[in-house]
C-alpha cells in the first residue's frame with residue numbers, strides 16, 4: 001500500500017473536551033505518524049476559504065462559525081493508505097451513523113460538532129496540507 005500524507009484537524013469541540021491525546025493515540029496505534037502540527041484559531045473568513053468547496057451549501061455559514069469558534073489542532077499524518085485509514089478511524093460525518101469505536105462515535109456530539117476533519121482524497125490532502133503548512137514544517141520519518 002502506498003505511503004500517503006493526509007490532513008487531520010481536531011475541531012474546537014474536541015480541543016475543548018481535552019481529548020487531543022486520545023485522538024492522536026488512535027492515529028499512532030493504527031500506524032499513522034504525526035509529521036507536523038499547528039494549533040491555531042481560524043477567523044471565519046479563513047474557515048470559509050478552507051471549506052470553500054461547501055460554499056452555498058445550507059450548513060456552510062454555521063460550519064465556518066463553528067470552525068472559528070475556538071482553537072483547533074491541524075496536523076499532517078503519514079503512513080500507508082493514510083487518507084482512507086484516517087477516514088476509517090474518524091467514522092461517519094454524522095456521529096449517529098458512526099461505527100462504534102471510531103473517533104466520532106466516541107467524541108462527536110452532532111453532525112456539526114463532530115470532533116475531527118480528515119482529507120477525503122490524496123489530491124485534496126495536498127491542497128489542505130498546503131493551507132496550514134509549508135514543506136519545511138513537515139518532518140517525514142520515512
Ligand code: UDP
Nearest residue numbers: 059063092093111112113114116117118120
Ligand atoms: N456538515 C454539517 N452538516 C451537514 C454536512 C456537513 O454541519 O449536513 C459539516 C460537518 O462538520 C462536516 C463538514 O461540514 O464534518 C464537512 O462536510 P463533509 O461532507 O466534507 O464531511 P466530512 O468529510 O467532514 O466527514
